[in-house]
Amino acid sequence: xxxxxxxxxxxxxxxxxxxxxxxxxxxxxxxxxxxxxxxxxxxxxxxxxxxxxxxxxxxxxxxxxxxxxxxxxxxxxxxxxxxxxxxxxxxxxxxxxxxxxxxxxxxxxxxxxxxxxxxxxxxxxxxxxxxxxxxxxxxxxxxxxxxxx
Amino acid sequence: xxxxxxxxxxxxxxxxxxxxxxxxxxxxxxxxxxxxxxxxxxxxxxxxxxxxxxxxxxxxxxxxxxxxxxxxxxxxxxxxxxxxxxxxxxxxxxxxxxxxxxxxx
Numbered sequence: 001x002x003x004x005x006x007x008x009x010x011x012x013x014x015x016x017x018x019x020x021x022x023x024x025x026x027x028x029x030x031x032x033x034x035x036x037x038x039x040x041x042x043x044x045x046x047x048x049x050x051x052x053x054x055x056x057x058x059x060x061x062x063x064x065x066x067x068x069x070x071x072x073x074x075x076x077x078x079x080x081x082x083x084x085x086x087x088x089x090x091x092x093x094x095x096x097x098x099x100x101x102x103x104x105x106x107x108x109x110x111x112x113x114x115x116x117x118x119x120x121x122x123x124x125x126x127x128x129x130x131x132x133x134x135x136x137x138x139x140x141x142x143x144x145x146x147x148x149x
Numbered sequence: 150x151x152x153x154x155x156x157x158x159x160x161x162x163x164x165x166x167x168x169x170x171x172x173x174x175x176x177x178x179x180x181x182x183x184x185x186x187x188x189x190x191x192x193x194x195x196x197x198x199x200x201x202x203x204x205x206x207x208x209x210x211x212x213x214x215x216x217x218x219x220x221x222x223x224x225x226x227x228x229x230x231x232x233x234x235x236x237x238x239x240x241x242x243x244x245x246x247x248x249x250x251x252x253x254x
Contacts, residue, residue: 022171022173041232044201051172051203052204055172114207115203117240
């Protein structure tokens with residue numbers, strides 16, 4: 001079937017549970033954005049969202065040292081970039097994490113929760129499900145013209 | 150990849166931060182800022198050449214600010230690039246840190 005549009009390229013990335021895999025994550029995300037003509041804002045925001053989820057999987061999800069611990073799929077559609085982030089860690093629903101207290105004074109401010117707070121600011125339609133041995137999070141980074149900020 | 154420099158200007162110790170302050174680089178950033186605070190009463194983190202920061206990098210800056218507060222040192226975060234400023238704004242840290250458009254010296 002002929003589609004009257006540019007051929008779009010999906011990304012499918014598998015990462016080991018080590019922080020040095022972040023370099024591969026950055027390279028893959030950047031390549032995905034370039035191939036789909038997405039700008040620097042998209043590169044930075046997708047990197048940030050995926051780094052936060054990835055470091056959570058390693059630090060809190062039991063994925064540290066695990067081979068093929070994380071799988072990420074990116075697909076550009078009309079309404080934005082659809083992301084599916086999966087890890088083989090312990091069952092964990094990040095949507096239930098309490099929001100950080102942003103106005104708390106410096107000396108009392110908790111250090112946790114900041115990463116997921118950033119994720120929530122950058123993507124919408126966040127959904128979690130446990131699928132066999134996998135935690136799966138789906139979300140969407142809206143297309144620029146449809147964003148409210 | 151993060152690159153850190155340190156120089157003294159007009160009584161301030163300026164820590165230049167370049168590259169990416171991600172989870173891999175956060176410890177290095179925190180250690181550099183803490184080291185500067187060990188030996189100087191006034192420290193400025195110059196983020197003009199920092200392209201990217203994640204929550205791990207933000208925590209490094211926050212920990213340095215706490216260390217400064219504990220020893221009554223001055224600590225300023227300066228010259229944020231637009232993508233880095235956006236993350237600081239989203240985090241709410243701009244409300245509790247001393248953030249300046251330009252270096253104080």
